[in-house]
Amino acid sequence: MLHKLGLIFFFLHVALFAEARNRLAPKKFETLPLGSVRPAGWLYDQLQVQTDGLAGHMHEFYDLVSKSDWIGGDSYYSYLEEAGSYWFNAMVPNGILVNNSVINEKAQEFLDYVLDHQDETGWLGPEVGTDKPRFLWGRYPFFFGAIQMVEYDPSQTDRVVSAFHKFVKIANEMLRKGEGVDKWAATRWEDFVLVLQWLHDYHPRGQEELLVDTMVRLKWTGVPWEKVFSEEYFPTGPVENLTNPFGMELSWHGVNMAEGLKALPATYRFTHNQSDLDAANLSWDLMFKYHGRPSGAYAADEMLAGLEAVRGTELCLVVEAMFSGSYLYQVIGDLKYADRVERMTYNALPATLTADMWGRQYLQQQNQIAAKNMTPNPFPEDGPYSNVFGLEPNYPCCTVNFPQGWPKFITSAFLKTIDDRSLVHLYLGPFSTTATLKDDNAVKVTVETLYPFGDTLKTTITAEKDFNYFVRIPSWVVEGTIAIGDGPKKKLAPDQETGLHKVDVKKGVTMLTLELPAEITIEKRLHGSVAVHRGPLNYAFDIGRTEQIIKTDPRESHAVDWQYDPAENWEYAIDPSSLVYHHDSDISVSGILPSPIFDSGMPPTSITASACLINWPLAGDTFASSPPENPECVGPETVITLWPFGATKLRISEFPVVSFGEVVLEDTPYLQFPLQSL
Template identity: 30%
Template sequence: MPAGAIKPAGWLRRQLEIQANGLGGHVDETWPDLGPESGWLGGKGESWERGPYFLDGLLPLAWQLDSAPLKAKAQRFIDWTLGSAQPNGMFGPRSNDDWWPRMVMLKVLAQYQELTGDARVVPFMTNYFHYQLQAMPERPLRDWGRMRWQDEVAVVLWLYTRTQDPKLIELAHLLKKQGYDWQGMFANFSFKEKVDVKALEAKRKGEDVFMVDDGLQVHGVNNGQALKASPVWSLVSRSADDRAAIHHQLAMLDTYHGLPNGMFSCDEHLAGRSPSQGVELCTVVEAMYSLEMSLAITGDAVLGDRIERIAYNALPGTFTDDMWAHQYDQQPNQVEVSLHRRPWTTNGPEANLFGLDPHFGCCTANFHQGWPKLTAALWMATSDKGLAATVYAPCEVSTVVRDVPVRIDQATDYPFRGDVAITVQPAQAVAFPLRVRIPAWCRQPVVKVNGEAVAVKAGAGFHTIDRTWKPGDRIALSFPAEVLTERGFNNAVTFLRGPLVFSLPIGEAWVKWRPRGLTNDWQVYPTTAWNYGVAPEATAEEHPIGKVPFAGGTPAVTLSVRGRPVAWKAEEGVADPVPEQVAITTEPVTTLKLVPYAGAKLRITAFPPMPA
């Protein structure tokens, strides 16, 4: 749907307000890279990707919360960017001519046009794309832009739907031709082990692995963004193979690098399946956006399940509860947050600290898109002029269906609870199909319309309700969630309930490492034991949902599992890979309380099975 059609409600609004009150709304006040000297404000400061990254989340956040101060912050960047256009169509800071950061700012401008209708945007984009079409044969895509061509193709096609300019399709083909062949890489996927970065550097005789294909093709953020490549290109090719290719990509990443939180390891390069490996925050938000766009294009309900697993675990799991500090890398089995070099493939010792810009500042600028882009993907329009509930969270939708204004109120405490109440408020009675996603994990879904049950099957993907909708019609969804277990790396056990992944919280001693303006950098040390094996059964207990939705101190759901201490150690602050077999011990069995993944900043998520 157009940006601005969906507004957060309930716990989701509280989460967005936490972001706005934390770094999301104030990072430019404390971080020079986004301060008044930013190159994207006409200054001599950082002039590459960080300004566009920041705007890509700040803009939708500002409008979803209808925040005048945040809108004003975003507008300064927008106005400078639109005013920076050169006679030939090029725009942005003149200190670089890299195609890549402009790809991000184009995403921003598309959202801005939908939110405001600003008449400057379409001719601005048209002039730039015409310039790029002429310039690219002599100045082709390189490094980051070459790997991320699909992000620009998506905006090119957005503009094409509005102008029908044939040069835009010509540009799309050129971007694809010069871009990296992601579909081909995954068709013959050869990266089945933790990447040996030193071997890559030796092979390249010391070349920077971030600037050559050997490193770029196994770079985590590139792979997160690449998930959308084939679905986006299918809009041009109309190929069923292109539409379906994302599932093979996900299968390869899961099989060889999958982590319990729904992501794949990348710290920063693909790192195998051990839950002690990390995943970069940029990869989390970019994978979410790729999946959201891919769901919009393909209509594949399974992508909604993946979005929820990432959004309700990996995304909040990498922030402090107040969102004033974040990690560069998070680990599902994260027993210490401190200065160490193990177990990263590439990253330095700050990689899993909580702070302003640990290790590298890209995530400080880019994390802002996570929650706002999720909000924008909760509902979608359908090709038969209907609506679809695609991802579940509390929200309000304002749209027009078959020329009739329609408002939808979606009240729910999902993912902490399984009930969703949808009230349809058309301005007048109107017939259209409304689809609701049936989560794949739910074995006994219930769908009622105005109190009457309708037949629905587990595993149905999207269930369609086609009727004449009248003001006040209600859909009641119930998705009972059982506690399930998954087996992962070395037969490790992970517990799930609905879209939530559960972890053993380890006692936390927070140590301020250094002040960083309005925030601080933190190390976190364990104060309780973590090395347990578990039995694969658990019972769930629900609790009130707190003001901070994912806070570990007030978990909305807990699991009780039986566990026993086992021989399993940490080295340099990092848990060894989950042992495949553990010795029988005389330690007594105890009851462990697990909390949702995001609530435990030190945690064990994948356990060895408890010996009999």
């Protein structure tokens, strides 16, 4: 009832300001067209590994996205209901960024097929079963993919935009009739709002009023995210034994919430209300305060799962939260969004994939001592097979959705200021970028770096005219410096809100050298345990494992399900005062990282810790109990090595604490130690 009254009030309010509501509030930063930002160095290799793996081959054999299934059927996952739409959204940028002609042709074929099957009402794609109602959500990821194709190939603009406008008309009519919104569309309405805002910003065709009206109707027929993410209603722990106050169980669904994180900044653009931005900031803070992971993601083994290290995080959640965080930064410009996205990308994303990216998990764990059929099952809402690495453990959605993670991170790494005069280097890593700024100022940027496996970034900028260049300085950087050309090193002075350091770039060629050192940091977790970080990387004990193939797909020999069991002791407590950072100096000199970089023992960085074995019981046959508080050593003091979280597949990353010296952890939420670096 309250939601309905709010809907009535909102429409009365916007009716009084019809002219104003047809204008959208600007974002702080704009993205560059697909293809303008390219991966280089190890990051290009990582995307090539993805292309050579499951992502680049599933169209050859996987029923849910192979062409034979495009005509549909009754499966929820087929065609534009979910699977095909997810695949297209991911593989458009993947194929273009590695210049893979086969994938690009398949993506074009998919686009043509969908547009060729738009019916006279404007509905896109053939029906999936004759007795199934039309629901809106499954088309949204397809729209994102089509937008990217238009960005890369403007010759397709008229055809795609015309199809979009036809669809908007029928969607608006359906919303007016109370049609098209199932439980998924009710939570994922913000994705369609972003599509409508793209049309409004670039291709309105005089339909601004219809576009904004459709945005409003989507919001008010969906989950009220400003209430879900309010301090009054937000769950502060696992939700399996709680009653959802909105009668919408899927508003606590991890992936829906990852998408919902961008709902409030999207709403701000058509309401112009500061309260929407305030609510967006609060939603981010609440999520990571009560459910956040040292890996950068948050816990939701289907539904929100709290802070326990054994609870799961879904792979779809990771890539959707990365996308939402990028959008939040583009609208609001707060450093915390970019820092968190970078942590997710360099930790949580690779951790849940095999190194060759032929297998993925449905759920990852911070403390994960086995990957197999779980006995008993620690996941209240998901199946016991959820942390197996394979083709489609538990649900197939992550198989077709995970490939968007790396490509969209890359395309979001550089932005333009809203006045079109400045370029922003947001995510740090090896890239090349081309952009044309205001007054036809053609700019090219190349960034050479091992980051996050090194602290130095060497940037070469070529510009036809003077302009302002901004680079993000993460919050974990300590005593960072910048040198222009052969000039002296100067202390960085980033803006406190955006994290951006401004550089006045003159026309011609400019060389920048950034040094971004970081200290080892200790994050306090539940039960007196700690997590270990340096820079954007979370570090974990990589448990040696035995591997067993438990299933092979008859259509593709590379598509196998792996069972991993621990092959060594993992029950360690560490002394946080003993942590020492190590970096392979040979790698620093050569500038070449091994491939695939996210595999056991491959990263050039590690942290050693003094540790000892303790009594740490199992909570089941295949997972660890909570870290013991105040443990006692049952073995001698030893030294263990911690590796970047993303390179570990079995791991301990939330450690019980012991002390072998005088340093004692104080009762503070986050500690930094000025420890020795080698």
